[in-house]
Amino acid sequence: MSAWLALLRPGDWATLLLGVLTVGISFPLLWTGGQAERAVIRLDGKVMAEFPLTAAQRYTVTGPLGDTLIEIAPGRARVLADPGPRQYCVQQGWLTRPNAIAICAPNHVSLSLSGRSTSHDSLNY
């Protein structure tokens, strides 16, 4: 190992540091689709409400099956309760990334996050 390290000259270490920094910076720079900023709640495709993801609050949408309860928190949002039979949108938990979406199909409700840049059409889990 030390025999190999002896092959490195002082400037080589600077190059390596630069390379590691470049690689390190490229990951957060290119692998985040930006910050989620707003939560959009739709019923039958129509926007019912839009909240910035800054303050914690709750919102209730009434669909054909009953009330869907949405919880907004700083930087994230989730479907807290839904009358649908299989609870897929509730089990999705917190949505944090832009364009992530939770669809409560039986109650015709969807919760999606939007960011400044739209890097994907949608994200589903």
Add this chain to the structure above:
Amino acid sequence: MTVSTIDLPVTRDDRRIARYAAAAIALTLAEATLPSPLPGVKPGLANIIVLVVLVRHGWRDAAWVSLLRVLAGSLLVGQFLAPGFFLGLTGALASLAVLAVTARLPTRWFGPVTASVLAAFAHIGGQLVLARLWLVPHDGVFYLVPIFAASALVFGIVNGLIAAKLLKELP
């Protein structure tokens, strides 16, 4: 049989370049058999030869070896004039441009590892630009930059160290 009237004088330079190019082509072929997790992520072992030639015989010889390697290597694996050939050629040209600069750095401070790492970055950089302009006209290709950059760094270091060791130990 008619005696050929064409006489191609072969100089010592030609023979030396041919020998190095043959070694580089052999490494390219050996590498082509290795499975790759992602097109473009390759060790680039032939660049070890290019680095050795650059230090021993200068940039002109290194450029010959590198470009002969791209040409003959692509012919042998059946990729001549396929997209992969142009990607490799662009990468080789970009790294040769960078090597022209690194060859002027003071050798007391900068060794083959610096040349190798910078050339590896130039290699993927050139390929990505061509891929973005021609093959994937969408910014989605840049999503892969972190993987390419990380592999360029790792293989750049490894190839540079091997080249440095060869330069030290071979007569």
